[in-house]
Amino acid sequence: AKVANIFEPRNKKIGNITTILINILGVLTRTDLKIRTIYFDKYKLNPAENEDFAKMEDLDTHEETLIKRLELKDNPVVQQMAIAINFCHFEYLHNMETLISHYFFMAGLNKERFRSEYDLVQRIKNHPEKKISTAILQSVTTKEIFAFSKGNAWKILEKCTRLYENGKKIELSQNDRRRLRKKIETLYKNGQKVIAFASKALPIKRLANYEENFVERELTFLGIIGLTEPLNKDIIEPLNETKNLGIKTYIL
Numbered sequence: 001a002k003v004a005n006i007f008e009p010r011n012k013k014i015g016n017i018t019t020i021l022i023n024i025l026g027v028l029t030r031t032d033l034k035i036r037t038i039y040f041d042k043y044k045l046n047p048a049e050n051e052d053f054a055k056m057e058d059l060d061t062h063e064e065t066l067i068k069r070l071e072l073k074d075n076p077v078v079q080q081m082a083i084a085i086n087f088c089h090f091e092y093l094h095n096m097e098t099l100i101s102h103y104f105f106m107a108g109l110n111k112e113r114f115r116s117e118y119d120l121v122q123r124i125k126n127h128p129e130k131k132i133s134t135a136i137l138q139s140v141t142t143k144e145i146f147a148f149s150k151g152n153a154w155k156i157l158e159k160c161t162r163l164y165e166n167g168k169k170i171e172l173s174q175n176d177r178r179r180l181r182k183k184i185e186t187l188y189k190n191g192q193k194v195i196a197f198a199s200k201a202l203p204i205k206r207l208a209n210y211e212e213n214f215v216e217r218e219l220t221f222l223g224i225i226g227l228t229e230p231l232n233k234d235i236i237e238p239l240n241e242t243k244n245l246g247i248k249t250y251i252l
Contacts, residue, residue, distance in 0.1 A: 033099050033227045036192055039183055040077045040223035041164050051106065073108035077164050081197045081222050082109035083118070084148040088133035090126055096195060100225055121145065124212050131155045136202065136210050145202040147215045153184045153224055156196035163221040172221065183224060192226035 038045040044057045047069070057064045072078045082104040085097055101111065118137040124147075126133045131152035138145045149156060157180055162169050187194045198219035202210075 033095060033193070033229055035099065035103055035225060036190075036228050037187060037226035038223065039225075040075070040081065042166060045072075047103070051103065069103075069107045072104075076167065077222055078104075078107075079109060080148065080199050081150075081225075082107075083114050083137070084135075084150045084197045084199070084222070086111040086114055087118075087120065087135035087137060088123075088148055088150045090133045090151070092128065093195070096193065096227060099227065100195070116140070121206065122210050124210065124215055126151075132159075132216060134212075134216055136215065138206065144204060145206060147200040147202055147210075147219075149198045149200075149216060149219060150195055153187075153194045153196035156198050156219070157181070157184070157221065159216055160198055160219045160221040162219070169220055180221065180224075187224065187226040190226070190228075192228050194224060194226050196224050197222040 035047050035051075038047070038054075042059050044059055045054050046057075047054045048066075052069055053066055054069060055064055056067050082101075085100045085104060089097060104110070117140055119140060121136040121138050124134040124136070132149055132155050133151055134147055134149040136145065136147050149159075157177070161172050163172050163176060163180075164170075184194060184196070198221050200215065200219045202215070
């Protein structure tokens, strides 16, 4: 009745509204992404609102410390994640890639540095269904060749047989795989967009062409980054008003 009293004089159909369907992005949330969670090695990182610092938890001991973002540049696993985000591009994820790349840049891990340290050998062709981007790089100094991959967390995990633990590569056990799956599921349930990272050392002899089936298998899992769009607090008052008018709101 309240809705009808407001809208019927102008439009009788609007006066009969009892339900509103709204999109999340751009209505309930803002369109600017934020990095919420970073998993690497045995650590969980939660960047603070002041992104110069982050809360880091040791997942073995559950000890928490506050670290400066610049401290991340010395971690070899984070370095590899930064290399992947700067060389493995996928147009659909451009905004996410830009945000993560900027975060690593502010940690002292910038693409100019990596481009001086590595030559791009080849990019493996990607497409939307594949959901993985891979770049093959060669070290300028040691001439070692590596593949770096990023993309859908489930797809990346499927292709991994190793992971880093305490800075060392170890075989990926079934317990490790279950543990990583649980982390990914938790991030998705918390409404986060998730990107996973992996790498692989390739034979020192450089090939003329690298096939996807050869490169994107038996990878080493590096870590996960979860991102969210912050809640749009400006929508709270209008939602309360529609609720008081007896209008039900559903999120699409």
